[in-house]
Every structure is written in C-alpha cells, then in structure tokens.
Amino acid sequence: MRAYRSLVAARFRVLLQYRAAALAGMATQLFWGLIRVMIFEAFYRSTTRPQPMRYSEIVTYIWLGQAMLGLLPWNFDTEVRNMLRSGSVVYELARPLDLYTHWYCRAFAQRVAPTLLRSLPLLTVALLFLGMRLPPSVASGLGWLLTTFGATLLNTAFMTLVTITMLWTISGEGIQRAAPFVVYLFSGMLLPLAFWPARMQPLLHFLPFRGMVDVPFRLYLGQIPAAQMFGEFALQLLWTAFFILAGRALLAQGTRRLVVQGG
Amino acid sequence: MTDAWRLYRHYFALSLRGQMQYRASFLIQLVGFFCTTIIEFLGIWALFSRFGSLRGWSLAEIALFYGVIHLSFAFAEIFGRGLDTFPNLVKTGDFDRLLLRPRSTLFQVIGMEVSLMRVGRILQALPILLWGAHSVGIVWTVGKALLLLGAVVGGTSLFLGLFVLQAALSFWTVEGLEIANILTHGGTETGQYPLDIYRPWFRTFFTFVVPLACANTLPISLLLHRPGALPLLGSLSPCFGLLFFGLALLAWRQGVRHYHSTGS
Amino acid sequence: MAHIVVENLVKTFQVAERQAGTWGAVRGLVRRTHRTVHALDGISFELRPGELVGYIGPNGAGKSTTVKMLAGILVPTSGRCEVLGRVPWKERKAHVQQLGVVFGQRTQLWWDLPVVESFDLLRDIYRVPADRYRVLRDELTERLNLGSLLDTPVRQLSLGQRMRCDLAASLLHAPPLLFLDEPTIGLDAVSKLAVREFVQTLNRERGVTVILTTHDMDDIEALCSRVIVIGGGRILSDGTLDALRERVTRERWLLLDLEEADLAIEDPDAEILRRDGQRVTLRFDPARVSPAQLISRLTARYPIRDLFVQNPPIEEIIARLYGGQEG
Numbered sequence: 001m002r003a004y005r006s007l008v009a010a011r012f013r014v015l016l017q018y019r020a021a022a023l024a025g026m027a028t029q030l031f032w033g034l035i036r037v038m039i040f041e042a043f044y045r046s047t048t049r050p051q052p053m054r055y056s057e058i059v060t061y062i063w064l065g066q067a068m069l070g071l072l073p074w075n076f077d078t079e080v081r082n083m084l085r086s087g088s089v090v091y092e093l094a095r096p097l098d099l100y101t102h103w104y105c106r107a108f109a110q111r112v113a114p115t116l117l118r119s120l121p122l123l124t125v126a127l128l129f130l131g132m133r134l135p136p137s138v139a140s141g142l143g144w145l146l147t148t149f150g151a152t153l154l155n156t157a158f159m160t161l162v163t164i165t166m167l168w169t170i171s172g173e174g175i176q177r178a179a180p181f182v183v184y185l186f187s188g189m190l191l192p193l194a195f196w197p198a199r200m201q202p203l204l205h206f207l208p209f210r211g212m213v214d215v216p217f218r219l220y221l222g223q224i225p226a227a228q229m230f231g232e233f234a235l236q237l238l239w240t241a242f243f244i245l246a247g248r249a250l251l252a253q254g255t256r257r258l259v260v261q262g263g
Numbered sequence: 264m265t266d267a268w269r270l271y272r273h274y275f276a277l278s279l280r281g282q283m284q285y286r287a288s289f290l291i292q293l294v295g296f297f298c299t300t301i302i303e304f305l306g307i308w309a310l311f312s313r314f315g316s317l318r319g320w321s322l323a324e325i326a327l328f329y330g331v332i333h334l335s336f337a338f339a340e341i342f343g344r345g346l347d348t349f350p351n352l353v354k355t356g357d358f359d360r361l362l363l364r365p366r367s368t369l370f371q372v373i374g375m376e377v378s379l380m381r382v383g384r385i386l387q388a389l390p391i392l393l394w395g396a397h398s399v400g401i402v403w404t405v406g407k408a409l410l411l412l413g414a415v416v417g418g419t420s421l422f423l424g425l426f427v428l429q430a431a432l433s434f435w436t437v438e439g440l441e442i443a444n445i446l447t448h449g450g451t452e453t454g455q456y457p458l459d460i461y462r463p464w465f466r467t468f469f470t471f472v473v474p475l476a477c478a479n480t481l482p483i484s485l486l487l488h489r490p491g492a493l494p495l496l497g498s499l500s501p502c503f504g505l506l507f508f509g510l511a512l513l514a515w516r517q518g519v520r521h522y523h524s525t526g527s
Numbered sequence: 528m529a530h531i532v533v534e535n536l537v538k539t540f541q542v543a544e545r546q547a548g549t550w551g552a553v554r555g556l557v558r559r560t561h562r563t564v565h566a567l568d569g570i571s572f573e574l575r576p577g578e579l580v581g582y583i584g585p586n587g588a589g590k591s592t593t594v595k596m597l598a599g600i601l602v603p604t605s606g607r608c609e610v611l612g613r614v615p616w617k618e619r620k621a622h623v624q625q626l627g628v629v630f631g632q633r634t635q636l637w638w639d640l641p642v643v644e645s646f647d648l649l650r651d652i653y654r655v656p657a658d659r660y661r662v663l664r665d666e667l668t669e670r671l672n673l674g675s676l677l678d679t680p681v682r683q684l685s686l687g688q689r690m691r692c693d694l695a696a697s698l699l700h701a702p703p704l705l706f707l708d709e710p711t712i713g714l715d716a717v718s719k720l721a722v723r724e725f726v727q728t729l730n731r732e733r734g735v736t737v738i739l740t741t742h743d744m745d746d747i748e749a750l751c752s753r754v755i756v757i758g759g760g761r762i763l764s765d766g767t768l769d770a771l772r773e774r775v776t777r778e779r780w781l782l783l784d785l786e787e788a789d790l791a792i793e794d795p796d797a798e799i800l801r802r803d804g805q806r807v808t809l810r811f812d813p814a815r816v817s818p819a820q821l822i823s824r825l826t827a828r829y830p831i832r833d834l835f836v837q838n839p840p841i842e843e844i845i846a847r848l849y850g851g852q853e854g
Contacts (some may be wrong), residue, residue: 024442031445042460043314177295365620523602
C-alpha cells in the first residue's frame with residue numbers, strides 16, 4: 001500500500017513540474033479556440049443567409065476540436081522514429097507481428113493519456129464560460145463517446161501507418177509531411193466539413209478522415225441522428241482495419257528491405 | 264559595419280550549402296510549407312463563398328491581409344530560425360563560446376541558420392496578394408507600393424522581435440517558452456484578417472501590446488481608402504514594428520547581462 | 528606591466544532550493560527559497576606576460592568561475608580584475624579579440640563543416656586580414672600536423688585530432704593570451720605529448736601567456752613553472768611546484784625492491800606507507816635523517832635488490848592540500 005502511495009506521490013510531483021507546460025498548452029488552446037470563434041462570429045454577423053450550422057453549434061464544434069486535439073494523428077512517437085531512422089528496428093525482427101501491435105498500443109496510449117488530462121479542464125471552462133453547449137440528448141452524447149473511441153482507434157492506425165513509412169527515407173518523409181496536412185484539411189479541423197462547397201461533399205464523405213473529427217462532433221451536436229452511431233462506428237472500424245492491414249504489410253516489407261540492405 | 268555584412272554573407276552561404284546538400288528533402292519541406300499554408304486560404308475562400316462578406320470586407324481585400332501577414336511571417340521565419348535553437352545553446356553552456364567571440368551574440372545566433380525552405384510560405388502568399396490587389400483594382404503609385412512594402416517591413420520586424428523575445432526568455436527560465444507561439448503563430452492567424460472584426464479587448468491587445476495593427480490593418484486600410492483610415496498613422500506603421508524590434512533587442516541585452524551575473 | 532591582475536575577487540551565487548517531497552513541491556509553487564553559494568572568497572594574483580601557469584583545484588573549488596571571469600563571461604560580486612589593461616566584462620569584444628580559449632570537453636568548431644571552413648569562418652569572425660590569416664593558418668597546420676585533416680568534417684575526427692584542430696582554431700587571430708581548460712582530457716599518450724610540446728613551444732617562442740586548468744598532474748609537471756592552487760573559493764598556494772611541495776610536506780619517499788617478499792622492515796626514522804609483495808614504500812623526513820644515512824642503514828640490515836628515492840607524487844601533494852582545506 002505504501003509503495004502504491006509513493007508511486008502516486010511521485011507521479012503527482014512529476015505532474016507539478018510540468019505545470020508550466022500544461023498551463024501553456026491550455027493557454028494555447030484557449031487562444032486558438034477564441035480566435036476561431038471570433039472569426040466565425042464576425043462572419044455570422046455579416047450575413048442573414050442560412051448556414052449549414054447554427055452559430056452556437058459552431059462554437060461547440062470549435063471547442064470540442066481544441067479539447068480533442070491530442071487524439072489526432074499529428075505527433076510521431078520519437079522513440080520509434082529514432083529506431084526506424086537508425087535501422088535498429090532490425091533487432092526487433094524476431095516477431096514482426098508483435099512489433100506492430102506493440103507500436104499500435106504505444107501510439108494509442110500516447111493519444112489517450114494526454115488528451116484525457118488536457119480535455120477535461122478545457123471542456124469545463126468552455127462549457128461554463130465560452131458558450132459551448134451540452135449534447136441535445138443522452139443518446140447523442142453516447143454517440144459522441146462511441147465514435148470518439150472509434151476515432152481514436154482510427155487515428156492510431158493511421159498514425160502507425162505513417163510512422164512505418166519512415167522506413168523509406170525520402171518517400172517516407174514526403175508522406176510524413178503530407179499526412180498531418182491531409183488530416184487537418186479533410187477531417188474537419190480546418191473547417192467543419194459542412195462548410196466546404198457542395199461539390200466537395202461527396203469526396204469528403206468518401207474519405208476516411210471525416211471519421212476522425214467531423215463524425216463524432218456532429219453526433220454530439222445531434223446533426224447526425226444518434227441512431228446512426230453504430231453505422232458510423234462500423235465505418236470507422238472498417239477504415240481502421242484497412243489502415244492496420246496496410247501498416248502490417250508495409251512493416252513486413254520494410255523490415256525485409258532493411259535486412260536485405262544489411263541494416 | 265561592412266565586415267558584419269561580410270560575415271553574414273559567409274553565414275548565409277554556409278547555411279545555403281548545408282541545406283542544398285539534402286536537396287530532395289529540402290524540396291519536400293518547401294512544398295510542405297507551401298501546402299500547409301495555402302489550405303488556410305482555401306478555408307477562407309470556402310467561408311466567403313458561404314457567407315459572402317466579412318463585416319464589410321471582401322475576399323479580395325482579405326487576400327491582401329493574408330498576403331501581407333504571411334510574407335512578413337515568412338521573412339521572419341527565414342532569418343530568425345537560429346533563434347529557435349537558442350534555448351538549447353543556453354542549456355548546454357555553448358552560449359559561453361558565443362561570448363568568447365568579438366561579435367554581438369544576437370548576430371551570431373541569427374547567423375547560425377537561414378531557413379530557406381520557408382520560401383514555400385512566400386510562394387503561396389505572393390500570388391494571393393497579387394490576385395487580391397488586382398481584384399480590388401488598386402491603382403498603383405509609388406506611395407502605395409511603399410505603403411505595402413512598409414507593411415511587410417513592419418510585420419517582419421514585429422515577428423522577428425517576437426522571436427528574439429521568445430529566445431531571450433531562456434536566459435531566465437527553462438520552461439514556459441511554448442506560450443510565445445501564441446503570439447507568433449497565433450499572431451499570424453490573427454493577422455489574416457483586419458483587426459476590427461475581433462472583439463474589442465483582442466483588438467486592443469494586438470494594437471498596443473503586440474502592435475500587429477501596424478503590420479496589417481493600418482497600412483492596408485489606408486491603401487484601400489477605407490473610411491476611417493488614418494493617413495499619418497498608416498504610413499508610419501513600419502516604425503512601430505521596428506520600435507518593437509528595438510525593444511526586443513533591449514530585452515536580449517538584459518538577458519545577456521543576467522547571464523553574466525549568474526553564469527547560466 | 529602585468530598581463531593579468533586579479534584583486535580580491537568575490538563571487539556569490541543565489542541558487543534556488545528544490546524542496547524534497549511532495550509537500551515541498553507544492554510549496555515550491557508559491558515561494559522559492561534561496562541558498563547562497565560562495566564560489567570565490569577573495570582571490571588575488573598577478574600574471575606577467577609570457578608566464579605558463581597551472582591553475583588547479585578540486586571540483587567546485589572555483590577554477591572555472593575564475594577563468595570565466597577572466598574571459599569576461601561572468602561578472603564578479605566584488606573585486607577587481609584587469610586583463611591586458613581592460614576589465615574583461617566591460618569591454619567584452621575588445622577583450623575577447625586578444626584571447627584564445629580551448630575547452631577540452633567541447634569543440635568550438637562547426638560540427639558538419641570541414642576543419643578548414645571552420646577556420647575560414649573564424650577568420651571573418653575575428654576580422655583577421657586575409658594574408659596574415661593564410662600565414663598563421665599554414666604555420667599552425669604544419670606545427671600541429673593538420674595537413675591531412677583540413678578537409679575532414681569535424682564530426683569525423685578522433686579526439687586527439689579534434690583537440691589539435693581546436694588549438695589551431697583558438698590561435699588563428701594570434702591572441703597574446705591563451706586559456707586551456709582540460710586540453711588533454713581523454714587523449715591518448717601520443718596526442719598528449721603533441722599538445723604539451725606545442726603549448727610549450729608556443730609559450731617559449733611566441734611568449735603567449737597561458738593559463739592551464741587541468742586535473743592531469745603530468746601536464747602540470749611538464750609545462751608549468753608556476754602553479755596556483757585554489758580550494759573552497761580561496762587560493763591555497765601560489766608559486767613553483769617545488770615550493771608547493773615544500774609547503775605541504777618535506778617528506779620523501781623511499782621505494783625498496785626486496786629480495787624476498789613479505790619481509791618485516793623496521794627503522795626508527797622511516798614509516799611504511801605501502802607494501803606489495805617485494806615492493807615496500809617508506810616515507811621519511813630528510814631533516815631528521817639524511818637519505819644517505821637511511822639507505823646505508825637499511826641496506827646493511829635487509830636484502831635489498833633495488834631502491835629509488837623520490838618526492839611524493841604531485842597528486843598526493845595536492846590531495847593533502849585539498850584535504851587540509853576541507854578538514
């Protein structure tokens with residue numbers, strides 16, 4: 001029992017040391033959220049044309065986006081990256097199957113842990129002071145939670161796939177540069193997908209990235225009826241499976257390539 | 264003065280050569296910067312097609328704001344890249360070596376790296392700026408060209424000043440440097456629009472504390488002959504950016520003085 | 528006219544305390560307590576042009592603090608310091624133009640560049656006229672045997688090669704004053720000798736004043752006519768090595784190589800320090816018994832194969848000096 005207590009105390013101490021970083025992170029997200037809200041506010045004030053979303057819904061969407069930022073496939077696992085760059089991944093070749101799982105789980109944890117930590121205070125502040133609304137029904141809220149879980153699975157699979165492309169230096173680098181930008185654009189982070197021109201909607205609907213941001217948020221808002229949550233979740237899982245299989249295949253091929261090249 | 268220029272040319276040439284060595288990677292990063300910045304304007308365009316106008320400003324006018332602020336930030340990024348790695352210099356004690364050389368420490372830090380791949384940002388900002396100017400139908404005169412140039416100069420000095428301040432912070436503390444990104448990247452995002460669309464307190468902050476207004480709203484309003492534009496203030500605006508940079512230099516000097524008495 | 532004048536330098540630091548425990552960390556959020564560290568407690572010495580001085584002391588004694596002040600990096604809390612007629616931190620740029628510094632643990636060369644390009648860059652930084660630079664560079668290259676290294680990137684050099692390049696780099700602007708901080712650390716024997724020989728020639732032929740900070744006593748013995756020992760922020764000793772020895776102890780050591788192992792040795796004027804099989808180390812006071820007398824006494828009584836009289840090794844001397852300070 002004492003060992004457990006001292007472990008918690010040690011963790012707490014570490015967290016206190018990161019207080020400045022945590023506060024800075026929260027301040028950054030507050031700032032970005034506020035800018036976006038203000039810009040939309042100015043736009044909404046400029047016209048009476050009906051828009052795909054109400055202003056209050058936009059505000060909620062934006063704050064949800066800031067809170068859930070940590071879930072997105074943007075940051076690479078630096079340890080894995082160094083391993084891949086140096087080629088020492090060859091040493092882990094014994095069980096490539098397990099290697100993928102190992103990396104997947106790491107990436108998953110790296111998304112969930114910090115997001116839980118950061119999102120709760122941010123959501124609280126947004127709900128209380130910044131105009132964010134609660135979901136219109138419990139079912140919508142559940143739909144959001146379910147698809148957020150699905151989004152995390154999807155994001156992790158995508159991120160792991162991108163990480164694996166690091167086995168190929170030049171082309172890998174291009175993909176790593178392109179991936180966050182593609183996600184930013186097509187997931188709904190730049191602009192809620194509904195605001196893109198009507199011609200673009202079929203493309204946006206087809207791509208997997210909507211499942212990362214737009215789907216969970218619109219379920220939250222009730223714009224996607226809660227009844228559809230399982231269908232959307234299934235779609236997320238489908239794309240997740242696709243990325244996992246692609247990642248596995250690429251890893252196997254990539255490590256084979258490393259072995260052939262001699263590390 | 265001439266040997267400072269000569270030294271900077273030397274630094275520049277070395278930086279250039281170092282980056283050209285990995286040409287493919289350089290190109291990828293350059294294209295990367297191009298793409299990541301141009302989608303911002305794509306978003307703005309999409310919003311304008313939905314909403315029609317923004318508090319009386321048209322898309323073409325916003326394009327001017329967008330172009331100017333991104334040009335300013337890009338130039339600051341290109342030349343101020345050495346400041347990014349500065350905190351590490353203090354941490355490892357390598358800053359001592361800079362003090363042992365008969366040159367300004369800030370000059371040496373800035374000389375350390377010239378990041379040319381950020382030209383990607385310029386490559387998309389410039390066409391957008393030109394398109395905006397053309398669509399609005401500006402009749403160009405020397406005065407107007409100078410005004411635009413002044414806006415970019417003011418903006419670049421402002422952002423460079425922010426970079427210097429951010430780096431100078433590491434003379435005093437190891438933590439809390441991330442927050443300055445709010446002002447640099449956040450400032451760029453803010454500056455894509457005229458300041459009058461924002462809430463009053465926000466406007467005040469970015470006029471008097473971080474004089475972003477001098478880099479975009481004041482000069483561009485004047486350029487577009489907007490009612491309420493202030494001719495004197497608008498044309499003097501680059502001075503505020505340079506003033507801000509001067510203040511940042513003072514802060515740097517304070518930081519060095521602090522380093523002299525504490526050693527780290 | 529002295530090159531360096533140091534008078535009563537004092538330096539105190541305020542160090543923020545890190546409190547232990549969880550409660551301490553919380554307290555640390557609200558209020559930080561400070562601890563005063565007296566790094567230098569009144570240092571004074573003078574260096575004449577052309578001297579080669581060793582500056583030694585235990586870690587934390589204030590060596591690097593002093594050197595940093597002389598270099599102009601650090602400002603003292605009180606006291607006076609003048610180098611070549613200037614106050615280092617007040618006229619930094621003019622002062623550093625006359626100073627060369629080599630850190631053994633860190634290179635001043637640019638990691639990815641070939642050595643010669645680092646040299647070229649330094650030429651521009653120090654504003655050395657092109658023709659003078661070429662002469663100096665070629666001379667240094669020859670003296671330190673850098674010919675084959677000039678086009679190699681610094682990161683590919685061995686430690687010994689890098690040190691020689693750093694030495695050359697520090698002298699490209701022909702400074703009359705050179706600070707060497709642990710220049711031979713981690714070097715192989717050959718490189719150490721090369722560095723020592725170079726520094727000695729530099730000092731003798733060019734009259735470059737050198738301050739050498741090191742833990743390697745062989746360096747000190749080989750190079751320094753004068754040694755300043757610092758401990759606990761104070762100067763413990765300032766003079767020649769021999770004077771230092773005299774000050775600490777007059778004793779001498781007698782090393783015996785016996786015919787048989789584990790022989791019991793006894794003498795009223797000598798004390799056994801160490802024994803290792805057939806080797807015995809004795810210490811004695813040459814004021815109480817002359818070496819000749821002691822030797823004849825011992826050789827008469829014991830089967831001695833070989834013997835050797837020496838001063839205690841300088842490490843021993845220094846350790847006693849430090850120990851006396853800490854005690």
